[in-house]
Amino acid sequence: MAEPMSSGIRIEGLRKVYGQGDTAVEALKGVEMVVAPGEVVGLVGPSGSGKSTLLKCLGAVIEPSGGRMILGDEVIYDEGWRIGDLRALRRDKIGFVFQAPYLIPFLNVTDNVALPPMLAGVANREARRRALELFAALDIGHRAQAMPSQLSGGEQQRVSIARALVNRPPVILADEPTAPLDSERALSVIRILNQMAQQYQTAVIVVTHDEKIIPTFKRIYHIRDGRTHEEAGEGRLLA
Amino acid sequence: MISLAGRDIMHAWGKFLFTGLGLGLLIGVTLSMAGIYRGMVDDAMALLDNSGADLWVVQKDTLGPYAEPSSLNDDLYRGLLGMPGVAGAANVTYLTMQVRRDGSDVRALVVGVVAGGPGEPGQPRQLVAGRQITRNHYEAVADLASGFKLGERLQIRRHQYTVVGLTKRMVSSSGDPMIFIPLRDAQEAQFLKDNDAIVQQRRRTGQNPGFNRPGVPGLLEAVIAAQSSNSSVNAVLVRVKPGHSGEEVAEPIRRWKRVQVYTRQQMEGILIGKLIATSARQIAMFLVILSVVSATIVAFIIYTMTMGKIREIAVLKLIGTRNRTIGGMILQQALALGTIGFVVGKIVATFWAPYFPKYVLLLPGDAVRGFVVVMVICTLASGLAIRAALKVDPAEAIGG
Ligand SMILES: Nc1ncnc2c1ncn2[C@@H]1O[C@H](COP(=O)(O)OP(=O)(O)OP(=O)(O)O)[C@@H](O)[C@H]1O
Ligand SMILES: [Mg+2]
Numbered sequence: 231m232a233e234p235m236s237s238g239i240r241i242e243g244l245r246k247v248y249g250q251g252d253t254a255v256e257a258l259k260g261v262e263m264v265v266a267p268g269e270v271v272g273l274v275g276p277s278g279s280g281k282s283t284l285l286k287c288l289g290a291v292i293e294p295s296g297g298r299m300i301l302g303d304e305v306i307y308d309e310g311w312r313i314g315d316l317r318a319l320r321r322d323k324i325g326f327v328f329q330a331p332y333l334i335p336f337l338n339v340t341d342n343v344a345l346p347p348m349l350a351g352v353a354n355r356e357a358r359r360r361a362l363e364l365f366a367a368l369d370i371g372h373r374a375q376a377m378p379s380q381l382s383g384g385e386q387q388r389v390s391i392a393r394a395l396v397n398r399p400p401v402i403l404a405d406e407p408t409a410p411l412d413s414e415r416a417l418s419v420i421r422i423l424n425q426m427a428q429q430y431q432t433a434v435i436v437v438t439h440d441e442k443i444i445p446t447f448k449r450i451y452h453i454r455d456g457r458t459h460e461e462a463g464e465g466r467l468l469a
Numbered sequence: 470m471i472s473l474a475g476r477d478i479m480h481a482w483g484k485f486l487f488t489g490l491g492l493g494l495l496i497g498v499t500l501s502m503a504g505i506y507r508g509m510v511d512d513a514m515a516l517l518d519n520s521g522a523d524l525w526v527v528q529k530d531t532l533g534p535y536a537e538p539s540s541l542n543d544d545l546y547r548g549l550l551g552m553p554g555v556a557g558a559a560n561v562t563y564l565t566m567q568v569r570r571d572g573s574d575v576r577a578l579v580v581g582v583v584a585g586g587p588g589e590p591g592q593p594r595q596l597v598a599g600r601q602i603t604r605n606h607y608e609a610v611a612d613l614a615s616g617f618k619l620g621e622r623l624q625i626r627r628h629q630y631t632v633v634g635l636t637k638r639m640v641s642s643s644g645d646p647m648i649f650i651p652l653r654d655a656q657e658a659q660f661l662k663d664n665d666a667i668v669q670q671r672r673r674t675g676q677n678p679g680f681n682r683p684g685v686p687g688l689l690e691a692v693i694a695a696q697s698s699n700s701s702v703n704a705v706l707v708r709v710k711p712g713h714s715g716e717e718v719a720e721p722i723r724r725w726k727r728v729q730v731y732t733r734q735q736m737e738g739i740l741i742g743k744l745i746a747t748s749a750r751q752i753a754m755f756l757v758i759l760s761v762v763s764a765t766i767v768a769f770i771i772y773t774m775t776m777g778k779i780r781e782i783a784v785l786k787l788i789g790t791r792n793r794t795i796g797g798m799i800l801q802q803a804l805a806l807g808t809i810g811f812v813v814g815k816i817v818a819t820f821w822a823p824y825f826p827k828y829v830l831l832l833p834g835d836a837v838r839g840f841v842v843v844m845v846i847c848t849l850a851s852g853l854a855i856r857a858a859l860k861v862d863p864a865e866a867i868g869g
Contacts (some may be wrong), residue, residue, distance in 0.1 A: 282867060291864040292786065320863075321789025332784045332866065334473075336480035342470060348470045349789050377480075393788070405867055 236435030237303060239265040239288070239401055244297035246283050253270070257283040259456035261295070266434040267400065270424050271329045272444060275453035281437045285403050285455065288435070289324055289426060290316040301411040302400035308416070317446075321350055325394025325432070327404035332388035333378035333393075339365075343392045344412045350397060351383075364392040368422060388422065395426055402434045413442040417467075420446050423468060473794070474801035483773075485828065488770050489806055493765060493813020496843060500818040503835045506752045508828035513642050513740040517733060520561075521590040522706035522716045523730045526722065532739050533731055534563045534704040535642055543656070543702045552722060554713035559583045560702040561591040562655045565641065568615070568648055569624040575615050578641035579625060581655020581702070584608075590706035594650050599634035605651050610634035612646035621802045625650065626658045642744050644827040647803040654698045760846060763810075768850035771803045775854035779861055786837070786863035796855045803851035807843045816837075 238436035246258040257280045260446035265271050274341050275281050286292040288299060288354040290306065290313075301323050306313050313319050320326075332344045341462045348354060365371040370381075378386055387407065404423065420436070420443050427434045438444065448465035451458045516535065526537040549558040562581035567574040567730060582591040584602045592601060593610050602608045609618040609630035621632045632651055639647040648659075665805045671693055674680055682690045709718045715732040722730045731739070741749075775782075782795055786795050815836055822829040 258612070286864050286867050289787070289864075289867060291862070292865065316790065316836075317786075317789050326784075326787055326866070328784075328866065330779060330866065336473075336477040341476070345471075346788050349791075349794075354471060436579050442605060 237300060238267045238269065239435065240264065240298075241284075241288070242298040242300075244284070244287060244299060245295045245362050246280070246287055246292070248283075256431040257456055258294070261450055261453070261456070261458045263458055263460075264436075265401075265435060267433050267451070268428045270420070270427050270436060270447065272447035272450040273435055273453060273458075274308070274439065274450060275383055279453045281453055282405065285405055285435070285437055288401070289326065289403055290319050293356040312460070318350075321346060322397055323399050323401060324403040325397070327387075327390055327394045327398045327407040328404060329409045331378070331383075331390040333386055336383065337376055337378075338374075339370065339376050339378065339389050342369045342378065342389060343396050346393060346397045360396055361392065364395055367426070368392050383410055384418065386457045387415075388420055389413065391419070391422060391426070395430065395432070398430055398432075400431075400433060402432050404436045406436065406438055406440070407436060408438065408440050408443055416440060416442050417446070421467060436455040470794075472801070473798040474805065476702045477778075477798070479807055484774075484807065486809065489809030490813055491768060492806065492810030494817060495759060495763050496814025496818035496839070497768070497821070498809050498814075498833065498838055499756060499763070499815055500836065501822065501829060502752050502755050502759070503839065504818065504822060504829040504831045505825070506749055507830035507832055507835065508825075509642075509644070509745045509748060510637075511830045512644060512828055513745060514639050514737070515638055515640070515741070516642055517736055519594050519639050520706055521592065521594060521708065523709040523733060524707035524719050524722070526558075526705040526723070527703070527729050527731070527737055529727050529729050531729060533729070533736065534561065535736075536739050536744050538704050540701045541703070541705060543652075543700045545728070546705045548592040548725075549705055549707055549722065552718065554710050554718035555707055557590055557708040559589050559706050560652055560704075561706050562642075562652065562659050562703045564655065564659045565643075565645060566625070566658075570617065570621075573731075575617075576645050577615055578645045578653060579658065579757060580647050581652040581659070582649050583652050590708045591717045593634065593636045593639060593647075595636065596634045597637045599632070601634055602649060603633075603653055606654055607631065608633045608651065610636060610649040612636045612639045613647070614638075614646035615648060616641060617648075623648070625654070625750060627664065628654060628658075633761075638828070640828070642740055655855050656701065659701075659703075661856065664693060672859070682732065760842065762804040764850045765847045767803060767806060767810075767847050768853050770806065771799060771851050772857065773855045774802065775799055775858050779858075780866070782858050782861045783863055787859060787866040792859050795858050799855050799858055800848065803847040803854075804844060807847035811840050811843045 238305045241261055241263040244258055244261040248255040248257055261284060273281055294307055296309055305317060340358055340361050344357035345350045347357035347360055362374060365374055370385055370388050373385060375379055408419050411419060423434055445464040447463035450461045450463045452461055524535050526532045528541055531537045531539040533539060543560050546558040546560055549823060550553055564579045566579055569575045583589060584605055602610055607628060607630050609623060609632050611632050613635055617623060617632045619632055619635060622629050674693055675689060681689050709715055719730040719732055785795060816833060822831060
């Protein structure tokens with residue numbers, strides 16, 4: 231299941247300009263970033279520094295203005311998209327975790343997680359089997375048949391992590407995944423992300439403001455004024 | 470792949486069911502409107518069928534007994550009986566009026582028929598109770614819809630009639646129940662004046678020195694008799710011998726000076742094309758309005774439901790759901806809503822049809838057409854919501 235060949239995430243000179251002419255905003259001015267498979271890095275920075283913009287570029291929902299992005303073994307962007315089907319790219323190569331879990335309210339927990347493989351054409355039974363396999367590790371197996379509204383916030387967030395992982399993407403992008411959680415649950419989410427990253431050799435970027443979890447990263451990228459600066463973190467992840 | 474639409478419907482079934490019920494009542498009204506029109510056409514056909522006639526002979530330049538006043542001499546039928554291909558001919562009168570029934574009254578089409586055996590044109594065809602009119606006076610056969618019962622007495626103008634037989638679904642083109650009485654009585658009711666008018670006329674005739682001559686006994690009586698007898702009927706119903714076509718028999722009669730002949734087909738054309746045409750347009754207008762209202766409701770409901778799911782739709786798109794899948798989900802929900810509405814509508818329309826005062830005929834073909842129209846309306850109505858859903862940017866799921 232591990233992907234030793236994967237090169238994780240590599241970003242070189244990434245630029246993004248919103249708008250044109252007088253009103254143009256240069257949100258990213260040459261971002262450099264490397265995340266190895268199995269590694270979880272933090273991305274921190276003040277409001278308006280370009281964190282979400284970077285995530286959207288990596289997530290292939292907005293088009294960068296220049297630079298290079300490599301996901302797994304694939305150059306997805308090099309002064310232009312190198313991939314025809316961005317929708318399939320998002321489905322197969324990237325897992326998303328959001329600030330709020332954003333589960334589909336009319337699907338039960340299992341089907342919420344089984345949905346991405348189903349969208350990729352995997353048979354329902356097999357997709358559900360893959361979902362259930364993840365539940366044990368995430369400690370939500372006992373809620374597999376529940377509806378999202380019946381779960382606690384922490385449980386919902388773990389389900390959304392399962393959804394991000396289920397297609398075994400080489401990359402997970404997490405946008406403030408611990409914001410609504412108390413410190414114990416926040417740490418538990420980060421612990422799970424680390425554990426999953428190692429187990430499946432996934433490169434994980436966690437955008438955060440959250441002081442509770444910043445000490446857990448081994449490496450942190452600071453983004454300020456559209457540029458990144460790498461910094462060693464404390465890497466304290468209490469078991 | 471699982472059915473996203475189905476799961477969403479199951480999840481919010483209460484909302485769906487109530488919306489479907491509301492829509493269903495509206496569709497029920499629409500189906501009933503169509504049924505009312507079909508009922509009118511069917512009543513018209515029944516009117517023609519029940520007359521037992523193949524040809525209608527009426528006054529020149531009139532549209533016949535059901536659409537316009539027509540007056541013919543009541544000995545005309547003898548001439549018709551002699552025409553080739555004619556099996557039977559009978560005088561008939563039609564008069565829509567209020568029929569008194571101790572205290573209250575009932576609106577009815579009073580038909581004057583020649584007393585005789587069944588099978589004569591004009592006679593009520595099938596009785597559900599009692600017998601045909603056999604006497605020349607004061608007997609009546611009434612339609613069940615008039616509310617009269619066997620043996621009951623009813624009053625038309627000056628005279629009392631006893632109900633001796635009952636019919637079913639014998640109504641005029643405007644849905645009034647028929648009451649059959651002997652031709653002589655009907656002629657009197659239609660063409661004669663009331664008691665006071667007769668007394669007045671007798672007095673005036675008697676005072677006229679031209680009629681009341683001392684030297685000519687009996688003249689006054691003869692004049693008064695001529696004035697008060699009546700020899701007009703509205704139409705002569707003609708039955709054609711087997712093996713002859715209506716057109717072929719009508720052809721030589723058309724050359725007669727003072728009459729007009731209509732075949733069954735022409736009569737249908739007059740009833741449907743002229744008599745109920747305005748009502749049909751009225752109903753068509755209603756159908757258009759109801760369709761627009763239904764479409765608006767479906768569009769509004771589906772749009773609001775979709776707007777409530779914008780976040781989920783953005784997430785679905787972000788994780789790689791095709792636009793087609795999302796559009797399909799919304800379309801399926803609209804169609805499901807339409808189907809619930811149609812089923813409810815069909816049930817309520819069937820349930821309340823017998824309570825309408827006029828005949829409501831729900832044709833299976835109309836139901837099928839109605840279902841197709843509902844599906845088309847739902848498809849169109851979901852367009853707005855689908856457009857909105859397709860415009861959702863997957864970047865919205867990531868947030869600011
Ligand atoms: N769609 C857009 N059009 C124009 N400018 C934009 C757009 N989105 C973001 N920006 C600008 O780009 C810059 C970076 O925005 P971004 O959302 O990436 O910041 P952020 O680091 O996520 O901030 P926050 O912590 O507040 O979420 C900001 O100056 C912002 O105003
Ligand atoms: Mg942001």
